[in-house]
Amino acid sequence: MKAIFRFTHFFLFIFMLLPDISVYGQGTDDDYLKIGGAVRFNIIQTWYESEPSQLNTAMTWDTWRLNIDARKSGIDLSFEYRFYPTFGTHFIHHGYMGYGFSDKLYMSLGVSQVPFGIQPFASHSWWFQGPYYVGLEDDYDMGIKFDYQATDKLKLSFAYFRQAEPEGPFAGGNVTFGNSGPGRYSYDIIPGSGGHYLPSTGTIETVDADIRELDHFNFRAAYQLKPGIEVGASAQLGSIYNSSLNKSKAATAFAAHIDATEGRWNFKGEFVSYNYQALDNSGLKLDLVQMGAYGSAYDVAAKANMYVAGLAYSIPVDFGPVTSLQAYLDYTLIDKLQDAFADTHHLIPGCMIAAGNIYMYVDYAMGKNQPWLTDTFGKGLGMGDPKADWNKRLNINIGYYF
Structure with missing residues (x-):
């Protein structure tokens, strides 16, 4: 009941701020149904902690997905479902109903992208940036969101998310990628276990923690300083139950x-x-929480600061079907606020190649205490290793989008 009370008052407050709402239903001439999707493959070669072998080079089926976008009587539907054969799981990416109350105000109800940080991504590469791995980039949750174009330069987003998006099954997948966990696109806190740092021994004590995310409120403001330059701020307040x-x-x-x-x-x-x-479960505060996606879970430091930067340069070309190249360099430093925990570094130089419906990302991914760039999957975002070396992975992702 308390959550419903907070939910009601939150959106009453929003509507008080937006007095010029008028119904903006679309006519039947604008009704449509679009079906699309994508198929993507990965070619990888790794240089991690272990000695290289012939298995360090592989080709995997990254994903295939189905997209449906529709409008009927002014009400929109956007839905995407993904299958990841390598991980043995499948799940909803997003699925929401949308309605434009006016040419300034749009509502999304269901599983939609959380309005936080740079939208839609803080990254240029296939790998995203560091915030993705702690649930703060391209995150999707279940709730209601309002996007409001306050002026030509200012856009505001308000949202309430009751819970994380639904989980898909986990069927084992590639055993390289850790233990069983939720089949999910974006990272969320999951029940199972957590950790306490023990200063006397310099180790982590693993404990039971039946925790999950509930009742998140989001606010995002983005302002166009001039064409092509956006600055903004975001806040997320919620609970871990x-x-x-x-x-x-x-x-x-x-x-x-x-x-x-x-x-x-x-x-x-x-x-x-x-x-x-x-x-x-004994009421003590955790230093580590578990987060999960893609059928795998790992420990994450309970608090940290992240510094994110990415630079890209686009080059139009005319070479057969190839129409553009984009070279980029993305970097994230995750500064964990527990002094005994080692920082995470995430560095991705690469190039995106566009050719018709085909997009190819050629990335030379490098990381220290990066949870995916290691032989010991998922260890880097927890306590980490202060002596960790740079691990490297050549990753070529080829996708056909239709």
């Missing part, structure tokens, strides 16, 4: 960003600070 204790702790995240395009250059910069306060 322990079902064994029937108690919640507040979880917060804040971001400031700039997304600037000048000619062929684009720069994306972002500062993110989060504090995932959570309790274990």
Whole structure:
């Protein structure tokens, strides 16, 4: 009941701020149904901690997906479902109903992208940036969102998300990628376990923690300083609920960003600070929480600051079907606020090649304590290893989008 009370008052407040709402239903001439999708493959070669073998080079079926977009009587539907054969899982990416109350105000109800940070991505590469791996880039949750074009230069987003998006099954997949966990596109806190740092031994004590995300409120403001240059700020306030204790702790995240395009250059910069306060089943505060996606779970430091920067240069070309190249360099430093935990570095130089419906990302991914760039999957975002070396992976992702 408390959550419903907060939900109602939150959106009453929003509508008080937006007095000029008028119905903006679309006519039947605008009705449509579009069906699309994509098929993507990965070619990889890795240089991690272990000695190289012939298995360090492989080709995998990354994903295939189905998209449906429709409008009927002014009500929109957008839906995407993904299948990941390598991980043995499949799940909803997004699925929401949308309605334009006016030419300024649009509502999305269902599983939609959380309005936080640079939209739609803080990254240029196939790998995303560091915030993605802690649920703060291209995150999708279940709830209601309002996007409001306040002026020609200012766009505001308000949202309430009751919970994470639905989970898909996990059928084993590639055993390289850790333990069983939720089949999900974006990372969310999951029940199972957490961790306490023990200063006396310098180790982590693993404990039971039946925790999950509930009742998240989001606010995002983006302002166009001039054409091509956007600055903005985001806030997320929610709770991490322990079902064994029937108690919640507040979880917060804040971001400031700039997304600037000048000619062929684009720069994306972002500062993110989060504090995932959570309790274990005995009521003690956790230093590590577990997050999961793609059928795998890993430990994440409960609080950290992130420094994100990406630079890209686009080159139009006329070479057969190839029409453009975009060279880029993306970097994230994750500064964990527990002094004993080692920082995470995420560095992705690469190039995106566009040819008709085909998009190919050629990335030379490098990381220290990066959870996917290691033989010991998922270890880097927890306590980490202060002596970790740079691991490397050549990753070529080829996708046909239709």
